[in-house]
Amino acid sequence: MTHLARGEPITVQDVSVSFGTARVVAEAGLFVPEGSFTGLIGPNGSGKTTLLRTTARLLAPDAGAVWIGDDVAERLSRRELAQRLAVVEQHAHTDVEVTAREVVLLGRTPHRRAWKEARGTDHEIAEHCLERVGLTGFADRSWHTLSGGERQRLQLARALAQEPTVLVLDEPTNHLDIAHALQLLALAQHAGVTTLAALHDLNLAATFCDALVLLDQGEVVAAGPPEEVLTPQRLAGVYGVEAVIDHHPATGRPAITFPPPVVSH
Numbered sequence: 001m002t003h004l005a006r007g008e009p010i011t012v013q014d015v016s017v018s019f020g021t022a023r024v025v026a027e028a029g030l031f032v033p034e035g036s037f038t039g040l041i042g043p044n045g046s047g048k049t050t051l052l053r054t055t056a057r058l059l060a061p062d063a064g065a066v067w068i069g070d071d072v073a074e075r076l077s078r079r080e081l082a083q084r085l086a087v088v089e090q091h092a093h094t095d096v097e098v099t100a101r102e103v104v105l106l107g108r109t110p111h112r113r114a115w116k117e118a119r120g121t122d123h124e125i126a127e128h129c130l131e132r133v134g135l136t137g138f139a140d141r142s143w144h145t146l147s148g149g150e151r152q153r154l155q156l157a158r159a160l161a162q163e164p165t166v167l168v169l170d171e172p173t174n175h176l177d178i179a180h181a182l183q184l185l186a187l188a189q190h191a192g193v194t195t196l197a198a199l200h201d202l203n204l205a206a207t208f209c210d211a212l213v214l215l216d217q218g219e220v221v222a223a224g225p226p227e228e229v230l231t232p233q234r235l236a237g238v239y240g241v242e243a244v245i246d247h248h249p250a251t252g253r254p255a256i257t258f259p260p261p262v263v264s265h
C-alpha cells in the first residue's frame, strides 16, 4: 500500500437493508483497513449501491452498523461525518447554474464556519483538486457544458477537496475512457485515503484494489486479495460466465478474459 496514512478504517458490521418486503442487503460485513483501496464487485442488482449508500449514511440500515475509525457513523453529526467521509454517487445532477470551481468549493463547506465565505486556502485546495483530476482550465466552465466523464472527474475533485479520511465511490469509472479510468483509479489508489468503490470492470478492480468484496444477491460471498476472490469457479457461480484468468506479466495481478457465450437462435 502506497499511502500517506490520512485514512481511517471503515467497518461495516452485519448490515441489512430492505425496500418494502425485499431484503437487498443481507447481514453484509466488510472491513477496509486505513489507507487501503477496496473494490465492491458483484452483478447488476446485487446490492453494491445500496451497501455504499448505507456506508455513507445516505440510507439507514434495518440492522447493523457502520464504523468510521472508532466512531459509529450514525452517532456523528452531519458536519463531523462530512469532515471525514466523502461520497461520489453515480448520477450527479443539478438544475442550478454553477461553475466547475463552485462545485469543487462545495467540498470545503464542512470545514468552514456557518455562513463564512470560501477563503484563499479553500480556493487553493479547489484549484489543486481540479489539477489532480486533470481539469485545470475548466474552473470557470458551467457544469451543464461538461461531458459525462468531465462531470465524473469533477465530482471526485469535489470529494477530494473535502479532505476526507474515507472515500466512497459508486462506479467512479462510469463514462470514462480507458486512459481517464486508469488515471482516476491510480489517483484513488494513491490519495492516502481509505477508499471503498463499486466497480464493474473486474480487470480494473484486480489491477488497482488491495482487496475485493464480492456481493451476490445482497450477501458478501467472498472477500480478500483480488487473486483469491477472482477464481473461474466463483465468476461462473456468481455471474454465470466462463472466465479465463491469467496473470499480468508486469503486475502479477489477475488478468481476465471472457470467451463469448454460446447463443442459441
Ligand SMILES: Nc1ncnc2c1ncn2[C@@H]1O[C@H](COP(=O)(O)OP(=O)(O)OP(=O)(O)O)[C@@H](O)[C@H]1O
Binding pocket: 019, 024, 042, 043, 044, 045, 046, 047, 048, 049, 050, 051
Ligand atoms: N429505492 C428502491 N426501492 C426498491 N428497490 C430498490 C431501491 N433501490 C434499489 N432497489 C433494488 O435493490 C436491488 C439492489 O440494487 P443496487 O442498486 O444496490 O444494486 P447494484 O449492485 O448497485 O446494481 P447495478 O450494478 O445494476 O448498479 C435491486 O434489485 C434494485 O432493484
